[in-house]
Amino acid sequence: MKILALDTATEACSVALSVDGRIQERFETAGRSHTERLMPMVQELVAGAGLAFSQLDGIACGVGPGSFAGVRIGVGYTKGLALALDRPVVGVSSLPAMALRAIRGGASRVLAAIDARMNEVYWGAYRATADGLPQPLLEERVCTPVEVPRTAGGEWTAVGTGWGSYGDALRAAAAVEPRQVVADALPHAEDILRLALPQFQGGQAISGDALLPLYLRNKVALTLLEQAALRASR
Amino acid sequence: MRSRRQRQCTRYNILMNILGIETSCDETAAAIYGPAGLAAHALHSQIALHAEYGGVVPELASRDHVSRINPLIREVLAQAGLRPSDLDGVAYTAGPGLIGALMVGASVAAGIATAHGLPLIPVHHMEAHLLAPMLEDPRPEFPFLALLVSGGHTLLVDVQGVGRYEILGESLDDAVGEAFDKTAKLLGLPYPGGPHLARLAEGGGASKAWRFPRPMTDRPGLEFSFSGLKTAVLTALPKARNEQDRADLAWAFQEAVTDTLAIKCARALEQTGLEQLVVAGGVGANKRLREKLGELARRQGLRLYFPRHEFCTDNAAMIAYAGWARRSEGRLPHGKLFTTPRWAISELQPPTPATA
Numbered sequence: 001m002k003i004l005a006l007d008t009a010t011e012a013c014s015v016a017l018s019v020d021g022r023i024q025e026r027f028e029t030a031g032r033s034h035t036e037r038l039m040p041m042v043q044e045l046v047a048g049a050g051l052a053f054s055q056l057d058g059i060a061c062g063v064g065p066g067s068f069a070g071v072r073i074g075v076g077y078t079k080g081l082a083l084a085l086d087r088p089v090v091g092v093s094s095l096p097a098m099a100l101r102a103i104r105g106g107a108s109r110v111l112a113a114i115d116a117r118m119n120e121v122y123w124g125a126y127r128a129t130a131d132g133l134p135q136p137l138l139e140e141r142v143c144t145p146v147e148v149p150r151t152a153g154g155e156w157t158a159v160g161t162g163w164g165s166y167g168d169a170l171r172a173a174a175a176v177e178p179r180q181v182v183a184d185a186l187p188h189a190e191d192i193l194r195l196a197l198p199q200f201q202g203g204q205a206i207s208g209d210a211l212l213p214l215y216l217r218n219k220v221a222l223t224l225l226e227q228a229a230l231r232a233s234r
Numbered sequence: 235m236r237s238r239r240q241r242q243c244t245r246y247n248i249l250m251n252i253l254g255i256e257t258s259c260d261e262t263a264a265a266i267y268g269p270a271g272l273a274a275h276a277l278h279s280q281i282a283l284h285a286e287y288g289g290v291v292p293e294l295a296s297r298d299h300v301s302r303i304n305p306l307i308r309e310v311l312a313q314a315g316l317r318p319s320d321l322d323g324v325a326y327t328a329g330p331g332l333i334g335a336l337m338v339g340a341s342v343a344a345g346i347a348t349a350h351g352l353p354l355i356p357v358h359h360m361e362a363h364l365l366a367p368m369l370e371d372p373r374p375e376f377p378f379l380a381l382l383v384s385g386g387h388t389l390l391v392d393v394q395g396v397g398r399y400e401i402l403g404e405s406l407d408d409a410v411g412e413a414f415d416k417t418a419k420l421l422g423l424p425y426p427g428g429p430h431l432a433r434l435a436e437g438g439g440a441s442k443a444w445r446f447p448r449p450m451t452d453r454p455g456l457e458f459s460f461s462g463l464k465t466a467v468l469t470a471l472p473k474a475r476n477e478q479d480r481a482d483l484a485w486a487f488q489e490a491v492t493d494t495l496a497i498k499c500a501r502a503l504e505q506t507g508l509e510q511l512v513v514a515g516g517v518g519a520n521k522r523l524r525e526k527l528g529e530l531a532r533r534q535g536l537r538l539y540f541p542r543h544e545f546c547t548d549n550a551a552m553i554a555y556a557g558w559a560r561r562s563e564g565r566l567p568h569g570k571l572f573t574t575p576r577w578a579i580s581e582l583q584p585p586t587p588a589t590a
Contacts, residue, residue: 035337035571039344043568053349068293069334072300073341073571079304080345084318209304213297221291 002055003200004081005193006042007062008034008074009094010114010161015041016189017049018197024049025190034073042077056087058205060196062187063091065114065122065142065216075213082208089208090196094187095124095160099134101191102157102182109154110134111178112185113162113170116142121162121170122216123148133195142216145169151176159185250322250561251314253307253346254554257299257339258331258359260290263550264306266314266321267558272369274313275551276306277544285425292332299338307342310550319350323564325557328356329574330386336573344567353564355557356572359548360387360579362556363514365396366541369551374539379508381499383523384515385411385428388458389579390502393512396559397584402502403456410491411517413460417467417487421480431484432520438478438485444470446490451497456505458498463490488522496526503536512539518546560585 005016013030015038016023026041046053061078064071075091082089099110107128114122120142126134138149145166156178163170164183171177199205222230251268260283265275280298284290311318326343329336340356347354364380367373379402382389388405408416411428418427423434446466449459467487474480499511513527518540531538545551562585 035340035573036569039348039567039571040569042348053351068296069337072296072334072338075300076303076338076341077345077348079300080342080347081349082345083304083307083342084346084349086318209308212301215297220293221287223286224288227288 001057001197001200002051003058003060003193003197004042004046004056005060005189005196006038006074006078007094007097007187007189007192008038009062009064009066009071010186012186012188013037013041014189015045016193017045018193019049019051023190023193025188027188029186034070038073038077053081053085056085058088058090058200059208060090060092060193061211062094062097062189062192063212063214064094065116065140065214066094068213068215071213075211079208079211082211088200088205089211090199090205091211091214092192092195093124093140093214095122095140096126096134096136096195097187097191098159098185099124099126100195101185101188102159103128103132103134107157107180109156111151111156111158111174111176113148113158113160113166115161115165116217120144120217121148121166123162125151140214140216146173148173150174155179158182161186250558251316251320252323252325252355252554252558252561253310253321254357254550254557255303255307255324255326255339255343256548256550256553257303257335258327258329259335259548260284260295261548262299262302262306263548264303264310265550265554266310266316267551267554268314272551272555274310275549275554276309276313277549278302278306281426289425290332292334295332296334296338299335303338303342318346321346321350321352323353323355323557323561325355325357325553327359327362327553328572329359329577331359331575333573333575336575340571340573344571347567351566354567355560355564357553357556357560358577358579358582360389361582362552364391364393364399364512364579365556365559366514366545366552367512367539369545369555370539370541374510374512374537377508378510378512379499379502379506380512380514381495382515383410383495383513383517385409385415387515388460390456390498391579392506392508395584397582399579399582401580402506403458403498405458405460407459407461408464410458410460410495411515413464413491414517416464420464420468420471421484428517432488432522434481435484435488435522438481438483443479443482444486446486448490448494448497451494456498456502458494460491463487488520492520492523492526495523496530499527500530500534503534510537510539514541514546516547519543562586
């Protein structure tokens with residue numbers, strides 16, 4: 001199976017290619033220049049492997065949470081590729097992708113936190129299954145650092161930019177002292193690919209038309225009625 | 235699927251099928267322009283989505299583009315009887331517009347172009363509006379005078395050919411569509427205000443209680459200014475006691491705006507000696523503007539061209555056409571994906587090599 005994976009949801013821009021189980025990845029910290037780097041990185045990887053795009057069997061895509069505008073670059077590109085190649089896609093969240101990387105590094109339980117700006121974090125908690133995959137312990141969410149749920153104790157590895165921005169508040173709210181904090185951890189296309197492969201093999205891939213970003217933060221503006229209510233309450 | 239060699243041979247000829255994608259503001263659209271002209275076009279308007287918020291919410295616009303665009307592209311491919319691999323290029327609105335919204339269309343276009351090694355053609359949204367009358371039959375021949383009137387622009391342009399534009403006049407403050415929308419808001423009309431104001435004005439005029447100035451018509455030059463009119467309406471508003479007064483106010487505002495546009499068009503035609511007038515952009519759908527310019531054309535023996543209503547407002551047919559006119563400028567999708575929120579139309583150059 002030949003699967004291309006890409007992710008533009010955070011400061012990172014990464015692409016990965018699996019050719020019959022062998023995985024290669026290109027990873028860069030792109031800041032805001034995903035539109036400059038994504039296409040050249042994809043071309044280098046696919047052409048470098050001697051493949052034509054028509055030989056791909058599917059595309060895996062990081063769907064966030066992360067930067068709204070950033071994630072749409074990868075999702076939009078994936079939708080275009082999938083439509084034009086008539087191939088299925090699998091969307092993968094940033095949070096389990098980061099957890100998988102920590103598990104591959106030896107962690108057994110992972111708290112993933114991405115700085116969501118506006119004094120909030122994207123939050124997920126995972127434990128490693130016997131197969132070394134991240135099993136979610138709660139639903140991914142966006143909340144203020146003091147609102148993250150308490151953990152049940154035990155040994156945790158902490159990953160993500162949320163830990164850099166709000167480490168103390170997260171430690172207090174989650175009631176943990178992580179054995180390791182990797183505050184510069186970012187999602188990698190390689191991990192997105194590893195999480196997507198079983199879904200492609202299991203026939204769970206979807207049409208690119210149905211691929212959507214996972215924003216988590218869904219209230220982005222007030223309706224006229226809400227604006228009026230807010231004015232009235234002041 | 236055709237081989238790359240065959241595609242190379244046809245790259246710049248008129249047999250090319252160009253997919254156009256538009257996502258610069260609050261319309262999601264796709265179209266295909268090919269050897270026989272416009273082959274297909276489809277559009278989803280987000281007006282209902284944004285109306286609830288009283289105006290375009292850029293983040294919500296971007297989110298809606300992502301969920302709507304693929305089915306629209308499938309629809310135009312089906313209408314045109316083409317597979318994605320039959321396309322010869324992918325044009326997308328690169329700017330000006332809402333940057334997050336633009337990036338959605340650009341990214342999808344890049345994915346399609348990457349899949350089949352097709353050239354990507356960035357299109358200037360206002361150039362596309364300006365060329366929209368070329369989708370009609372009869373269509374204008376170069377050179378012509380273009381009046382571009384929309385929510386973001388008020389431009390008088392001397393158009394000598396594709397990419398050969400001289401701006402003769404533009405608004406120093408609010409764009410004309412913006413003035414319509416803001417004034418409509420003052421009158422308590424829902425978003426998008428322009429068409430609502432025009433509808434309200436249809437019942438007005440009888441009392442002639444109000445008459446607003448025709449801004450900047452009493453001095454030479456082709457510049458516009460509309461923000462003062464909006465203020466004049468605001469000042470007059472307390473005296474509007476009933477629905478008829480409000481309709482009269484709307485009428486007086488619309489008369490002032492459309493007279494001003496007609497006066498400046500007449501002046502620009504005289505100054506340039508051009509004999510064709512092309513009107514494009516959303517405000518080009520305004521009935522009173524059409525009547526007044528029609529009268530001007532009859533009086534002076536000019537030929538007047540309006541795109542059909544659905545090609546006055548944002549659409550992808552004009553993007554596909556502009557992309558087709560600039561098909562020689564496509565670049566394989568290996569480099570930076572170009573989008574820009576601001577892009578002056580005067581920066582454009584004729585396509586090289588010339589194809590239109």
